[in-house]
Amino acid sequence: MADYYTPTVVQQTIQKADMTPLERMLLSCIFDAERNGDGWYFFSEVGPADMITVAHAALEAALAASQAAGPNAANRIVTEHLAKLDASVPPSHHVDLGFTTTSWEFILQDIVRRSSTLKYVTAVSSFACSRMRADGFGGAVVVISAEKIVGKSKNDLLEEFIALVAP
Numbered sequence: 001m002a003d004y005y006t007p008t009v010v011q012q013t014i015q016k017a018d019m020t021p022l023e024r025m026l027l028s029c030i031f032d033a034e035r036n037g038d039g040w041y042f043f044s045e046v047g048p049a050d051m052i053t054v055a056h057a058a059l060e061a062a063l064a065a066s067q068a069a070g071p072n073a074a075n076r077i078v079t080e081h082l083a084k085l086d087a088s089v090p091p092s093h094h095v096d097l098g099f100t101t102t103s104w105e106f107i108l109q110d111i112v113r114r115s116s117t118l119k120y121v122t123a124v125s126s127f128a129c130s131r132m133r134a135d136g137f138g139g140a141v142v143v144i145s146a147e148k149i150v151g152k153s154k155n156d157l158l159e160e161f162i163a164l165v166a167p
């Protein structure tokens with residue numbers, strides 16, 4: 001069986017002041033996170049997580065501390081998830097939070113929208129496989145601005161190049 005990996009690097013350091021407590025918590029669970037001066041460097045050696053587990057009480061506290069930022073993807077995701085939780089789930093338990101309907105790119109876009117220093121954020125991913133499979137290698141780049149999220153994969157670029165040499 002082949003294992004597929006998507007090592008990913010968010011190339012810009014995100015300043016702590018640009019993130020809400022909830023955004024910082026979620027991004028630190030989706031990615032690995034390291035302090036870099038007054039900011040955070042986000043990366044993942046195997047790929048960004050699409051399911052995270054967070055302490056219920058910590059999640060509610062981070063959401064409450066993030067309300068001043070106004071409507072944003074992180075607040076919406078967590079508010080919707082908490083509304084679906086069984087009322088009997090005590091704050092001492094952990095909850096699973098999925099990112100299948102909203103991706104981390106939207107959290108970063110909200111950060112860029114509010115930031116006075118970031119014009120955009122870029123993320124670079126490589127696609128790797130534990131076996132030599134044709135579909136297991138490549139990469140992608142994403143540029144996230146306040147207005148747009150755009151990206152291209154290795155396959156997108158190959159199609160463009162093929163059209164140039166073999167129309």
